Amino acid sequence: MHNTIKVTDKVYWLGANDRRTNLFENMWPLPNGVSYNSFLIVDEKIALVDTIEFGSSDDYLDKIEEIIGERTIDYLVINHMEPDHSGAIKTIVEKYPNIKLVGNLKTFKIVESYFGYRDKWHQVEDGDGLDLGHHMLKFIMTPWVHWPETMMTYDLTEKILFSGDAFGSFGTLDGGIFDDEIEFEEYYLEEMRRYYSNIVGKYSNMVQKAFKKLEGIDIKYICATHGPIWRTDVKKVLSLYDKWSKFEAEEGVVIIYGSMYGNTAKLADSIARKLSEEGIKKIRIHDVSKTHLSYLINDIWRYKGVILGSCAYNSGMLPIMENLTRNLEHIGLKNRLLGLFGSYSWNGGGVKALFKFNETMEWDLVTDPIDIKGIPGNDSFDRCEIIAKAMAKKLNA
Numbered sequence: 001m002h003n004t005i006k007v008t009d010k011v012y013w014l015g016a017n018d019r020r021t022n023l024f025e026n027m028w029p030l031p032n033g034v035s036y037n038s039f040l041i042v043d044e045k046i047a048l049v050d051t052i053e054f055g056s057s058d059d060y061l062d063k064i065e066e067i068i069g070e071r072t073i074d075y076l077v078i079n080h081m082e083p084d085h086s087g088a089i090k091t092i093v094e095k096y097p098n099i100k101l102v103g104n105l106k107t108f109k110i111v112e113s114y115f116g117y118r119d120k121w122h123q124v125e126d127g128d129g130l131d132l133g134h135h136m137l138k139f140i141m142t143p144w145v146h147w148p149e150t151m152m153t154y155d156l157t158e159k160i161l162f163s164g165d166a167f168g169s170f171g172t173l174d175g176g177i178f179d180d181e182i183e184f185e186e187y188y189l190e191e192m193r194r195y196y197s198n199i200v201g202k203y204s205n206m207v208q209k210a211f212k213k214l215e216g217i218d219i220k221y222i223c224a225t226h227g228p229i230w231r232t233d234v235k236k237v238l239s240l241y242d243k244w245s246k247f248e249a250e251e252g253v254v255i256i257y258g259s260m261y262g263n264t265a266k267l268a269d270s271i272a273r274k275l276s277e278e279g280i281k282k283i284r285i286h287d288v289s290k291t292h293l294s295y296l297i298n299d300i301w302r303y304k305g306v307i308l309g310s311c312a313y314n315s316g317m318l319p320i321m322e323n324l325t326r327n328l329e330h331i332g333l334k335n336r337l338l339g340l341f342g343s344y345s346w347n348g349g350g351v352k353a354l355f356k357f358n359e360t361m362e363w364d365l366v367t368d369p370i371d372i373k374g375i376p377g378n379d380s381f382d383r384c385e386i387i388a389k390a391m392a393k394k395l396n397a
């Protein structure tokens with residue numbers, strides 16, 4: 001059994017690394033891939049916790065058979081019905097036709113529309129348990145982390161939290177599976193924040209509610225459905241998710257601009273230089289037309305200071321900048337310092353539209369927006385300095 005990976009003596013990781021898919025949810029780039037984690041608990045009764053995306057592994061059933069031989073799987077716990085985890089349910093049910101599917105009422109409303117299998121439903125409610133012999137499972141309802149039906153499964157015996165998408169990360173597991181086997185800070189941290197901000201961040205208030213429900217629970221392992229398994233520094237991943245879901249950020253500034261002919265871009269560089277002169281070291285500039293939305297949202301989640309710029313386009317902002325702002329409104333990220341700038345040739349409108357965007361966001365606008373007509377000159381760069389100084393002052397306060 002040299003291909004099997006154990007979390008504990010009787011709990012196995014059965015994940016699949018996906019390095020082929022370019023876009024997660026057909027939207028978010030996966031330059032480093034993603035893992036779909038599935039777990040098998042082998043006891044007097046055998047339980048599988050979540051499955052994998054359909055087609056992501058052709059030896060999923062072989063791996064299971066290698067572990068349990070001729071035995072059958074008694075329960076499939078469905079913590080989350082999104083197809084990246086439910087994609088192999090049909091395969092599992094066909095192989096193990098006597099299996100019971102474990103989920104809550106909302107889970108089964110989705111199961112009904114995907115697969116049916118009414119005769120296999122084992123419905124649980126918040127706090128219910130499931131005795132596997134030695135392992136006792138407890139189900140914790142954590143709706144909207146990340147769909148309405150999401151729940152977590154806690155193994156009381158070995159203190160393992162099967163957390164679904166919560167505490168997950170982009171990035172495949174390249175040899176190292178556990179937090180103490182990987183370069184977390186150098187590699188996974190960015191991918192974990194990008195996963196959080198892109199996928200789960202909209203539901204940050206529900207993540208906080210989930211934290212309340214987890215209070216007082218002794219957690220030795222966190223087994224999420226994506227990314228590494230935590231066993232050595234569980235507190236680290238808990239504190240990162242806590243911080244991100246409270247919209248806490250690092251001191252630094254991300255400047256994102258939309259520019260057709262380079263004038264708004266010049267203002268961005270000028271603001272960045274002035275920020276640097278004010279002592280700010282963490283400064284990132286992105287051209288909204290070049291950098292994917294995924295990375296823009298990630299940096300906005302990371303940094304406390306956000307400075308947005310747009311040229312005027314048909315008396316509004318550049319449509320691709322509008323796409324970013326619409327996504328930010330949708331996500332509802334709070335608690336950022338904001339600067340606004342832009343340029344126009346005849347009528348303006350880009351900066352006005354950005355200002356209106358902030359009526360929804362209610363971020364702290366550090367000073368009046370600047371809107372420059374034509375090619376920026378020294379006067380314009382003086383005004384860039386005002387934005388930079390106001391931002392630096394608030395960041396250092």
Ligand code: FEO
Pocket residue numbers: 080082084085146147165225226
């Ligand atoms: Fe990884 Fe919401 O599915």
